Amino acid sequence: MNTTLLLASVLDDFRSSNALKYIVELAYVLAMALFIFSLHWMSDPKTARKGVFAGVWGMTAAILATWAGGNVTQHLWVLAPVLLSIFPGMKLANVPITAVPQRTAVSHAFGGLAAGLVGTAEFFRWFLDANLHHEMTPFRVSALLVEIVLGYLTFTGSVIAAGKLQEVKWIPQRPWVYPGQNLVNGIAAIGAIVLAVMIVMNPTAPMAPYYFGGVIVLSLIFGPMLVLPIGGADMPTVIAILNSYAGLSAVAMGFVLDNKLLIIAGALDGSSGLILAIIMCKAMNRSFGNVLFGAFGQVQAKAAGGEQKQYKPDTPENAAAIMEQASLVVIVPGYGLAVAQAQHKVRELYDQLKKKGVSVKFAIHPVAGRMPGHMNVLLAEAEIPYTDLVEMDEINPDMPQCDVCLVLGANDVVNPCARHDKASPIYGMPIIDADKAKAVFAVKRSKNPGFAGIDNELYFLDKTYMLFGDAKAVVGELVKNLAPSSSMH
Amino acid sequence: MRSSLTPVRCVAAASALAFASAPALASQEATGAPAPDASTGLYYISMITVFMLATFIGIGAIRRVSRLLHTPLMSLTNAISAIAVVGSIMVAGASSPETPLSVRIMGSVAVFASMTNIISGFMITDRMLKMFKTEGGKA
Numbered sequence: 001m002n003t004t005l006l007l008a009s010v011l012d013d014f015r016s017s018n019a020l021k022y023i024v025e026l027a028y029v030l031a032m033a034l035f036i037f038s039l040h041w042m043s044d045p046k047t048a049r050k051g052v053f054a055g056v057w058g059m060t061a062a063i064l065a066t067w068a069g070g071n072v073t074q075h076l077w078v079l080a081p082v083l084l085s086i087f088p089g090m091k092l093a094n095v096p097i098t099a100v101p102q103r104t105a106v107s108h109a110f111g112g113l114a115a116g117l118v119g120t121a122e123f124f125r126w127f128l129d130a131n132l133h134h135e136m137t138p139f140r141v142s143a144l145l146v147e148i149v150l151g152y153l154t155f156t157g158s159v160i161a162a163g164k165l166q167e168v169k170w171i172p173q174r175p176w177v178y179p180g181q182n183l184v185n186g187i188a189a190i191g192a193i194v195l196a197v198m199i200v201m202n203p204t205a206p207m208a209p210y211y212f213g214g215v216i217v218l219s220l221i222f223g224p225m226l227v228l229p230i231g232g233a234d235m236p237t238v239i240a241i242l243n244s245y246a247g248l249s250a251v252a253m254g255f256v257l258d259n260k261l262l263i264i265a266g267a268l269d270g271s272s273g274l275i276l277a278i279i280m281c282k283a284m285n286r287s288f289g290n291v292l293f294g295a296f297g298q299v300q301a302k303a304a305g306g307e308q309k310q311y312k313p314d315t316p317e318n319a320a321a322i323m324e325q326a327s328l329v330v331i332v333p334g335y336g337l338a339v340a341q342a343q344h345k346v347r348e349l350y351d352q353l354k355k356k357g358v359s360v361k362f363a364i365h366p367v368a369g370r371m372p373g374h375m376n377v378l379l380a381e382a383e384i385p386y387t388d389l390v391e392m393d394e395i396n397p398d399m400p401q402c403d404v405c406l407v408l409g410a411n412d413v414v415n416p417c418a419r420h421d422k423a424s425p426i427y428g429m430p431i432i433d434a435d436k437a438k439a440v441f442a443v444k445r446s447k448n449p450g451f452a453g454i455d456n457e458l459y460f461l462d463k464t465y466m467l468f469g470d471a472k473a474v475v476g477e478l479v480k481n482l483a484p485s486s487s488m489h
Numbered sequence: 490m491r492s493s494l495t496p497v498r499c500v501a502a503a504s505a506l507a508f509a510s511a512p513a514l515a516s517q518e519a520t521g522a523p524a525p526d527a528s529t530g531l532y533y534i535s536m537i538t539v540f541m542l543a544t545f546i547g548i549g550a551i552r553r554v555s556r557l558l559h560t561p562l563m564s565l566t567n568a569i570s571a572i573a574v575v576g577s578i579m580v581a582g583a584s585s586p587e588t589p590l591s592v593r594i595m596g597s598v599a600v601f602a603s604m605t606n607i608i609s610g611f612m613i614t615d616r617m618l619k620m621f622k623t624e625g626g627k628a
Contacts, residue, residue: 089608
C-alpha cells in the first residue's frame with residue numbers, strides 16, 4: 001500500500017512539473033523516427049517485417065504518451081472504443097487475400113471518418129465555449145476546414161469504392177456518368193469554397209455552424225461524385241488517391257491540434273498515396289485529371305459494335321502438350337485470376353511445369369488487379385517465390401524468347417492496340433509484350449470484351465489460341481493434363 | 490549510384506525535424522501559454538516546414554519500396570496514418586468538464602475508427618509480408 005502511495009505522489013510530482021510534457025514530446029520524436037524506419041524497411045521483402053514492428057512500436061509510444069500525457073482524464077471515453085475496436089480490427093485483418101482491395105478501401109473510410117469527426121468536434125468545442133474563441137485563428141480554421149473536407153469525402157468516397165470492389169448490387173459497376181457532370185461538381189465545389197471562406201472570415205458568427213454543416217454535407221456528397229464515374233480498371237489509381245487524402249487529412253488535423261507527430265505521420269501516408277497514384281497513372285499513360293474527370297469506359301459501347309472477328313478456341317489438352325515442350329513460359333495474371341480465386345491452382349501449374357524443366361515467370365503489370373501490387377500478394381499467398389514475379393519493364397525484353405505466354409484473366413494490359421491504335425482509350429499505355437511470344441494462350445471467361453470494354457487484338461493473332469472458361473477450372477484442366485498420372489495412359 | 494536512405498540519414502532527417510520543431514516548443518514554454526497564440530505566425534511556418542520535410546522524406550522512402558510490396562505498403566501506411574488516434578484520444582478523453590457530450594461521442598467514434606485501422610492495418614501487413622518467400626521458402 002505504501003508503494004502505491006509513493007507511486008501516486010511521484011506521478012503527481014511529474015504532472016505538476018514540466019517533465020511529463022518533455023517525456024510526451026520525446027515519445028513523439030521516437031514515434032516519428034520509428035515510422036520513418038518502418039517505411040525504409042519496406043524497401044526490401046527481407047527487411048519488410050521489421051518495418052511492421054517499428055510501426056507498431058511507434059504507434060504504441062504515441063498512444064501511451066498521449067493517453068498518459070496529463071490532458072486526458074476521462075479514461076472511459078477512450079478505453080471503451082479501444083476495447084470495442086479489437087474485434088472488428090482482427091476481423092478486417094483476416095479477410096481473404098482476394099478481398100484486400102475492399103479492406104483497404106474500408107480502412108480509408110475509417111481514416112477519413114476519424115479525421116472528419118475530430119475536426120467537427122474541435123470546431124464545436126471552440127465555438128460553444130466563449131473562452132476558446134481566441135483559438136479560432138484563420139490559419140487553424142482553414143486547416144480545420146481542409147481536414148473535414150478531405151476526411152468526409154474520403155469517408156463516403158471510400159465506402160462507394162469498397163462497395164464497387166465488393167461488387168454489391170446497389171452500386172453500379174459501370175462508370176456512372178451524365179451530361180454536365182463536371183459542371184455540377186464544379187458548382188458544388190465553388191459552393192463549398194464560398195461557405196468555407198465565410199467561416200474563416202468570421203468563425204464565431206451565429207451562422208457559422210450552419211455554414212459548417214453545409215460544408216460537411218457537400219463533402220459527404222463529393223466522395224461518391226468522385227468515385228461513381230470511375231471504372232473498375234481505374235480502381236488502383238482511385239485507391240491510391242484516397243490513401244493520399246486520408247494521410248493529408250491527418251496532416252490538417254496536426255495543424256489544427258498543433259501536433260507535429262500527426263503532421264509527419266500524415267505526410268508519410270500522403271506522399272505514399274501520391275507516389276502510388278503517379279505510378280498507376282504512368283502505367284496507364286493517363287493524367288490525374290483524366291482519371292478523376294475523364295470517365296473511362298464511356299467508349300465501350302462504340303468499340304463493342306465493330307466487325308465480327310473470329311476467336312480460335314483450343315483445348316487444355318493441346319495447350320498442356322505445347323507448354324510441356326516449352327523452355328520458357330510466361331504467365332500474365334490479371335483481375336480474372338483474383339475473381340476466380342485461381343492462385344492455388346496456378347501454383348500447381350507452376351510446380352508441374354518446373355518439374356518438367358520448364359522455367360516459369362510471372363509478368364506483373366503495375367495496374368493488374370484492383371489495387372497497387374494486388375497480383376504480387378495473391379501469388380505470394382499461393383507460395384510462388386517472389387523472385388519469379390517479374391515487373392513489366394524487366395520481362396518485356398525477354399518476351400521474344402518466350403515459347404508460351406499464358407494470359408490468365410488479364411486483358412487491357414496485353415492489348416497491342418495500346419501501341420498503335422490512336423482511337424483506342426488505352427492508346428499509349430505501356431503493355432506486357434505478350435504478342436511477341438512464340439505462342440499465346442489466353443484464358444477468358446466469356447466471349448465478351450473485358451472490363452474496359454475494348455476488343456483485344458491479341459486474341460485474333462495467328463499464334464493466339466483461346467481457352468474459354470473460368471480461370472480456376474481451365475488451369476485445373478492444364479494441371480491434370482500435365483500431371484504424371486495422365487501421361488501414363 | 491542512387492543515393493539510399495541509410496539508417497544514418499534517417500536519424501539525421503528525424504533530428505532535423507526535431508530541431509525544426511524545437512523553436513516552436515521553446516516559445517510555447519517561454520510564454521507559458523497552453524497553446525500558441527494567434528499572433529505567433531512563425532509557429533505556423535515552423536509547422537509547414539515540418540510538413541514539407543516529412544513529405545520529402547516520405548517520397549524518398551516510398552520511391553525505394555519494391556513494387557512487389559505495394560499492397561502491404563498501402564496497408565502499413567493506412568495503419569500509420571491512423572495516428573489520427575492521437576487527436577481522437579485528446580478529444581474523447583479531454584479533462585475539461587465543459588466538453589459537451591456530443592463532442593466526446595464524436596471523439597470516441599474517432600478513437601474506435603482509428604484503433605480499428607491500427608489493429609487491422611499492422612496485422613494484415615504482417616500477414617501479407619509473411620507470404621513473400623523465395624524458392625527455398627525463406628522470407
